[in-house]
Amino acid sequence: MALTAHTGTDSGVIETLLRDDLxxxxxxxxxxxxxxxxxxxxDDSSIFSDEIIARVRGMFADIARQLVQAMGEAAGHVDAGAWAREAGPGLAEMLASNQALLTHVHMLAVEWQLAEKLQGRQGIDPVLTPLLQDLIASPDPDLAARGMNLLAAQARFGQAIRRMQMPLTELPGELHAATLAMMRAYxxxxxxxVAAAELAEMSLHKARAGAASRIDLLSYAISASGxxxxxxxxxxxxxxxLFLTALGLGAGLERETAVMCTTESQMPRLALSLAAAGIDRDGLVETFAAxxxxxxxxxxxxxxxxDRAAAMLASSQAADARR
Structure with a gap:
């Protein structure tokens, strides 16, 4: 990060360095x-950690297993679970070819790795935090209830990641629909x-429509907390x-991009995102220190x-879209 080597006070120079780093x-x-x-x-995992790669691979295998098992149940297989274990590997590879789904699953693994790291380094609880405690204690019964639901969802998230699982009901709506489309294509x-896939799709769509995912609850908590x-x-x-959700909402980023901001290669994006979200100097220093x-x-x-930070981020995203 070139800007870290600059100790001057010229804001124009800082913008140039940030633009180059970005x-x-x-x-x-x-x-x-x-x-x-x-x-x-x-098997070459030299670029990303073995833990991240294993978790991403495991989560795709779990998504494929759920899809194939749903089709097996729709088709009347006596042991749909066993059938799913045999038929799922090819579907897992197809799912991983979807860049949006791949990025989402990858960033979930990165998010939990960060949560575990900060718990060990700074004692930050990955589930029950001061802000979530405030939400649960809210006099607004709806907000308090959703806070309790978020507490449970966050606990399930950590457990699922450790087990290398990815419940279909936790996928964002667009990715859930794309996943079902790939099931049909498979x-x-x-x-x-095809007939089994159609029946399975109706069942899986109904289950997702009736569920509030962890991502949904996080977004609601930030928006409604005030x-x-x-x-x-x-x-x-x-x-x-909650920090990652607030960063995405505040800076106008996809949540996956907000997660990516926390990694070593994305420090300039993190600085710009925090600035765009309106954090002050002390907050910026505190975040980078963590x-x-x-x-x-x-x-x-x-x-x-x-506004200037947000414009630089928008320009970067536009450039990415053109590539």
Missing amino acids: FHADQAMLHMAPILQHLLRN VADDPSG ARSSATLSLQNAGVA LHPDIALPPALEDLHP
């Missing part, structure tokens, strides 16, 4: 999905399979899950206006 961060994001797809098909050449950015963008107060304790931020970074 270009390199863009390149890292651009090549992330193709590299991860390669690693999932091979059996497109088999008339009986807490200031200083509270929602404090890792110590909000915890990793995520990247060896990085010293230049004083002039506090002069970067939120």
